[in-house]
Amino acid sequence: MDFELGEELVALRDIARDLLAQRWKAESARRALDAPPSRMPGELWAELAEMGWFGAGCSEAGGGSGLGVIAAALLAEEAGRALLPGAMTSTLAGAVALDRNGGAALKAELLPQIIAGSLPVTLAVEEPNGTWGPDSVEVAAQAGAGGLKLSGRKIFVADGSSAGLFLVAARVGDDVRLLPVEAGAGGVEVVPMQRIDAQDIVELRLDGVQVGVERMLPDAGAAHDAYAVWTVLVAADLLGSAGAALAMTTAYAKERVQFGRPIGSFQAVSHRLADVQVNVEIGRSLLYAACLALDERRGDAGALVAAAKAFIGETAVDAAEAAVQLHGGIGYTWELDVHLHLRRARANAVTAGDAGWHRETVARHMAHCYA
Amino acid sequence: MDLKFSAAEEAYRLRCREWIAANAHHAAAVAKAADPVQAARDWQRRLWEAGYVGLAWPKAYGGQDATLTQQVIVSEEMARAKLPPLINTIGLSILGPTLVLHGTEAQRRRFLPRILSGEELWCQGFSEPGAGSDLASLTTRAVLEGDDFVVTGQKLWTSLGPIADWCFLLVRTDPSAPKREGISYLLCRMDTPGISVRPLRNAGGGVHFSEVFFDSVRIPREHLVGELHGGWKIARSTLDHERSGLSGVISLEGSLERLWRQAAAGGEIADAVARQQAAQYWIELEGLRYLGFRALSDQLAGRQPGASASVGKLFAAKLRQKIARAALDNAGPYACLTKKSPHVVGKGRLVAGYFDSLGYSIGGGTSEIMHNVIAERVLGLPRSSGEA
Numbered sequence A: 001m002d003f004e005l006g007e008e009l010v011a012l013r014d015i016a017r018d019l020l021a022q023r024w025k026a027e028s029a030r031r032a033l034d035a036p037p038s039r040m041p042g043e044l045w046a047e048l049a050e051m052g053w054f055g056a057g058c059s060e061a062g063g064g065s066g067l068g069v070i071a072a073a074l075l076a077e078e079a080g081r082a083l084l085p086g087a088m089t090s091t092l093a094g095a096v097a098l099d100r101n102g103g104a105a106l107k108a109e110l111l112p113q114i115i116a117g118s119l120p121v122t123l124a125v126e127e128p129n130g131t132w133g134p135d136s137v138e139v140a141a142q143a144g145a146g147g148l149k150l151s152g153r154k155i156f157v158a159d160g161s162s163a164g165l166f167l168v169a170a171r172v173g174d175d176v177r178l179l180p181v182e183a184g185a186g187g188v189e190v191v192p193m194q195r196i197d198a199q200d201i202v203e204l205r206l207d208g209v210q211v212g213v214e215r216m217l218p219d220a221g222a223a224h225d226a227y228a229v230w231t232v233l234v235a236a237d238l239l240g241s242a243g244a245a246l247a248m249t250t251a252y253a254k255e256r257v258q259f260g261r262p263i264g265s266f267q268a269v270s271h272r273l274a275d276v277q278v279n280v281e282i283g284r285s286l287l288y289a290a291c292l293a294l295d296e297r298r299g300d301a302g303a304l305v306a307a308a309k310a311f312i313g314e315t316a317v318d319a320a321e322a323a324v325q326l327h328g329g330i331g332y333t334w335e336l337d338v339h340l341h342l343r344r345a346r347a348n349a350v351t352a353g354d355a356g357w358h359r360e361t362v363a364r365h366m367a368h369c370y371a
Numbered sequence B: 001m002d003l004k005f006s007a008a009e010e011a012y013r014l015r016c017r018e019w020i021a022a023n024a025h026h027a028a029a030v031a032k033a034a035d036p037v038q039a040a041r042d043w044q045r046r047l048w049e050a051g052y053v054g055l056a057w058p059k060a061y062g063g064q065d066a067t068l069t070q071q072v073i074v075s076e077e078m079a080r081a082k083l084p085p086l087i088n089t090i091g092l093s094i095l096g097p098t099l100v101l102h103g104t105e106a107q108r109r110r111f112l113p114r115i116l117s118g119e120e121l122w123c124q125g126f127s128e129p130g131a132g133s134d135l136a137s138l139t140t141r142a143v144l145e146g147d148d149f150v151v152t153g154q155k156l157w158t159s160l161g162p163i164a165d166w167c168f169l170l171v172r173t174d175p176s177a178p179k180r181e182g183i184s185y186l187l188c189r190m191d192t193p194g195i196s197v198r199p200l201r202n203a204g205g206g207v208h209f210s211e212v213f214f215d216s217v218r219i220p221r222e223h224l225v226g227e228l229h230g231g232w233k234i235a236r237s238t239l240d241h242e243r244s245g246l247s248g249v250i251s252l253e254g255s256l257e258r259l260w261r262q263a264a265a266g267g268e269i270a271d272a273v274a275r276q277q278a279a280q281y282w283i284e285l286e287g288l289r290y291l292g293f294r295a296l297s298d299q300l301a302g303r304q305p306g307a308s309a310s311v312g313k314l315f316a317a318k319l320r321q322k323i324a325r326a327a328l329d330n331a332g333p334y335a336c337l338t339k340k341s342p343h344v345v346g347k348g349r350l351v352a353g354y355f356d357s358l359g360y361s362i363g364g365g366t367s368e369i370m371h372n373v374i375a376e377r378v379l380g381l382p383r384s385s386g387e388a
Ligand SMILES: Cc1cc2nc3c(=O)[nH]c(=O)nc-3n(C[C@H](O)[C@H](O)[C@H](O)COP(=O)(O)OP(=O)(O)OC[C@H]3O[C@@H](n4cnc5c(N)ncnc54)[C@H](O)[C@@H]3O)c2cc1C
Pocket: A267, B123, B124, B125, B126, B127, B128, B131, B132, B133, B134, B156, B157, B158, B159, B160, B209, B359, B360, B362, B363, B364, B365, B366, B367, B368, B369, B372, B385, B386, B387
């Protein structure tokens, strides 16, 4: 047992933080609000592939770093901090899902392309039925002569306009399974959903899309596992956003003078920031625990993932709201980056399950433990 | 980075579990013993002799030099068996680590093993009537006369004062220096002539803390910790240790489990508000647990707890209060009956737990001061006022 980030992980995080700060300016995220959606520039995408980041969460056998889900989470955290378009995080989640749950042939075909950056991938799970997650999937694959046939709608599919491959959750018999669907396949239509943070979120319409049975991810738990990985990466993105909002506001509170003193010397200001710091540290502890629990396939992994997402989602919204308030008038302007974090935090807090939904998962775990 | 337990570690867990199963009846007997203090000391000694006290401390002083994993295993097994906290917690969690860092070799050999065995119980003489949050303004005086310090003044809120054998205290040795530069850190036997202890009843009705009066009390110079006038720096490291650690998580686990069972038995758990609330407490408790793991990993890597210990202290106090209050809320009007009422629920433990919880945001530095420490020492915000 060892609960400290190892040297390699620390190095990965530091490099990511520096590189993204240089290559991606918040200004681009702001511009996208008037000209949606926010996409990753091709050059930057190629550079991330060059760094090997898309395989960060994959095993060495799968062509990845072998550092575990935690490595993908550290990258997702930096993406959130930098307000980077979501495509990297979606592709990280898709790659990890395939690596953990794909059949040998599918992995050999897809993982090298994904890791090389030539096949951006994303999960398509949610449907317009008012709830979240694989258990509520209604879209059902019909078995026919040509394999499985998919029809129906998926919503809130992240980075759908740029994805080359969708991992679609659908009912096959009694289980919810993951089916790979190419963006260019017949019967696939992508319709932008226009989210408040200008992220590339789409509705995926499937009309008789054909998928070979042999391409279905073989593990019956694949959809749930992939969703858990995706959830933890969204939580990591939220933690990065919370950290950025806190850092901006702390810096401002040291500089801005009123009544002859920096505003950070007023306890109404400093104590609110201290609370955000506490929540960021608790959230970080939950995030690391959830990642390790997934890597080790522990029995409490589902509850820890839910805990991390619920807690960090609320923390990130609190951090962004505190940032707006404690910057005063300037915090309420279009020019300042504060609202960019508020938008991202608000939107991601209700992506991959909101806090209340995740607390229900925790409550089921408690009922089981205290039975 | 991993959360795994090796085969050897699982074997260690098994030994620990078996030992506890064979010995837990001694812990259960403490409360009913004719002399509960002596029984609690005996229990601590038994646990120490089995190798389950002082895990993080060096072997040379009676500790175990244990790994993070062993510490986690022992704390998990104690929680599982619902063992009560050890009587010498102040010595174990606050003074011990301070002496490991700042004590002389002679002091470590003299004091540390007796803290572990429970042979010498400790109390903390920091707060005074005029010096609480603003601890550095303390006025208890110590004058060096030959080889002795002569101490006169008053300490307040001294937990375990009535039963302690020794006290570690802060005194002013140089009244002309700036307030943080004239303080020294002393160790004093509680039966030294000139000391008198007056027990204080706390808000919950129990006797927990006390006033301690010093009237020309002679303390040998060899009981000075660190440099003369150099006590403030050491006190701060003491306070960081006081605020860190895993110990809080164990008792919180018990409170949360009781809250859940109570709400499940009463049917409240079917209600979304109660269920969501309990789930939120579980989430916060796990956050605190893994924050503790991070802090312990840090300490094993040779770094001291520092200001970040305040993060856990602040969060834990609030969580404890929320759980205690929810337990009262769930029990409705029955929760407000005294132990003597024939209608009381939970033998009055809910009310006791509630009063107890309120002390956690005052003792060891108030929650307001924890906010100051985090704002100033962690975030680097400008000083407001008070400790940082
Ligand atoms: C259960 C319990 C056990 C204790 N055990 C011990 C012990 O064993 N040994 C020991 O030495 N002491 C002990 N104490 C004392 C404890 O450390 C002090 O009570 C505490 O530090 C606060 O000091 P005070 O009581 O003088 O309150 P004050 O310092 O007078 O504070 C009163 C209020 O003002 C607030 N306040 C003060 N300064 C500031 C500031 N700068 N900014 C914002 N708010 C501020 C405080 O947060 C508090 O709410 C114990 C206390 C309790 C409740």
